[in-house]
Amino acid sequence: MSTKITCLIIEDEPPAMQLLEDYIRKLPMLELKGKFYDALEALEYLKKNAVDVIFLDINLPALSGLEMAALIPKEQKIIFTTAYAEYALDSFSFHVVDYLLKPVSFKRFLQAIQKLQTYISSPVVKEAPVQKQDQLLFLKTGRTVIKIQFSDIVYIEAHKEYLCIHTTQQKHLVYKRMKEMAASLPGSFVRIHNSYIINLQYAKKMSQQMVEIGGRELPVSAGYKDIFQQHIQQHMM
Numbered sequence: 001m002s003t004k005i006t007c008l009i010i011e012d013e014p015p016a017m018q019l020l021e022d023y024i025r026k027l028p029m030l031e032l033k034g035k036f037y038d039a040l041e042a043l044e045y046l047k048k049n050a051v052d053v054i055f056l057d058i059n060l061p062a063l064s065g066l067e068m069a070a071l072i073p074k075e076q077k078i079i080f081t082t083a084y085a086e087y088a089l090d091s092f093s094f095h096v097v098d099y100l101l102k103p104v105s106f107k108r109f110l111q112a113i114q115k116l117q118t119y120i121s122s123p124v125v126k127e128a129p130v131q132k133q134d135q136l137l138f139l140k141t142g143r144t145v146i147k148i149q150f151s152d153i154v155y156i157e158a159h160k161e162y163l164c165i166h167t168t169q170q171k172h173l174v175y176k177r178m179k180e181m182a183a184s185l186p187g188s189f190v191r192i193h194n195s196y197i198i199n200l201q202y203a204k205k206m207s208q209q210m211v212e213i214g215g216r217e218l219p220v221s222a223g224y225k226d227i228f229q230q231h232i233q234q235h236m237m
Contacts, residue, residue: 005120010055011055016102038063043068065080078096098115153165158178163176181197192224192228202214
């Protein structure tokens with residue numbers, strides 16, 4: 001990358017501030033433009049100055065990191081830092097590149113910067129809308145073929161060799177593998193567990209460990225947690 005990535009640190013804990021500053025100075029592609037212990041002071045700086053990425057602590061006095069993120073342009077790239085994992089999904093309602101859990105190791109910091117470089121160098125490609133002829137799913141159940149609208153599917157549950165498709169009206173049991181089903185679904189669907197694929201349109205509440213959907217609380221497994229969070233970020237407006 002020919003030009004440096006400009007950074008801003010907003011962190012109210014001096015040791016955490018110093019750690020991030022040390023990490024940034026270790027990487028020649030980064031340039032630290034400023035550091036603030038208070039979000040309000042940082043907002044004043046950002047009125048006249050632009051940076052590529054903000055390292056933003058969520059737990060700040062007066063104005064929290066999440067509250068500050070809501071006040072700056074949506075396209076501003078942010079790497080959130082915090083000691084509390086439960087804020088992760090809340091943070092993805094913004095243009096979040098990554099989410100660093102304190103204490104941040106240099107290896108984890110470097111992974112976030114590599115992801116940031118990908119974001120900056122790659123143009124944003126919007127997902128193509130599902131065409132009208134692709135809004136239907138035809139599945140064989142027993143000796144009959146059923147037609148299901150993608151928009152009617154709430155979630156899909158694996159039962160050994162079979163899948164139970166929970167729609168807004170009823171359930172359908174079909175002989176199909178989860179991997180094959182996942183490949184045929186449009187962008188509003190995301191796999192959260194070996195046994196579950198959900199339609200985000202019907203999700204009521206989400207956390208690091210579960211999704212409330214269709215009157216049930218479905219688990220988010222560790223193996224799909226990062227993919228799930230990334231999927232949510234990609235579909236935020």
